[in-house]
Amino acid sequence: MSKSTLREVSRQAMRQRIGEIAEDLFVSRGYDATTVEDIAREAGISERTFFRYFASKAEVLFLRFEVDTHGLAEAIEARPPDEAPWLTLRHALESALENLDQESVAKRAALFRKITETAPQILAQYFARVHASQQELCEVLWTRWKVEHQVDADTRVIFRALVSSVFAVLNEVELATQERPLAERRRMFREALDAVRPAREDLAGKPN
Template identity: 40%
Template structure:
């Protein structure tokens, strides 16, 4: 990638982040359904047409943070020691959320968007679709790591492991009040994941 194209991509990411931030503020202030793409674009200072150059829909803008967290999960999982169990590697990948909770403002925003997502059927459907895609990407990383270790893998079993780990994360986040700090979230996640740890990982 040339320096020019690299700078262009950085600029694009900055604009996407700004749109997502403004959209989130509007969703919090007046609700997801009541907020239109026109309002988001106008508040940012762009046309609707320009908005659609960055996001295909307001659902995409609302879930931009989730997409970035998903990328962070993947990066964290990929960097774990190769001899670590899949379950332990997934637990450590989820530290991305633990670290977010160390920032009170980010913690509050994450909690608020979680409530908004759960209360909006179209947004919840879009979230679940992305969550499934994220789990598939995590599975692909685990399969590649197993192959690198020279192990024969059962993708169906690994998919169940990923789904179970993600269910643990969701269960903990569903009880998060917006005031839960990183240490508390980490402890809860440890407790829940230890309780349902796969037999082959004990």
């Protein structure tokens, strides 16, 4: 592993540590009551060092969102190259659905909803990041697809619609099943995805 790679791994580890500390403070004290100084002090670093890793307190709030997006992109890239895009999305998102059952994830999601409901500027950033995340995942899917298929504008639009639809399904399932067991969440998730399955068989594939 090169020195530059080691530095990046170290940097990401520090960002992760600061993010976890910040999340704990957001939960215990509230987002507005938590300052950058509080986060830095708990992390054992200076405020100046904090800003080497994050541009603002809000950026820390969205760290997990960024990590989850990259995780989904990696899960998509790990799927068989000849798999239909819709099936690839479904398999990649199954792991995301399992994460929703973890208590820490549920608490973070509840906190995030509370913050966005009371802070319009954070909500605006959230929508911007959702859009960027969808674009990133769509590009990963599209890159896989265009290697063996004809590239056309219509299909690219459909890809974007597919990614948007699975984000909507994830969001609605999370909201509707917060107090329900994992099995119920999976059932609702799968039924919702079945309902928005694309009509084009080359995109949808055959269910397992």
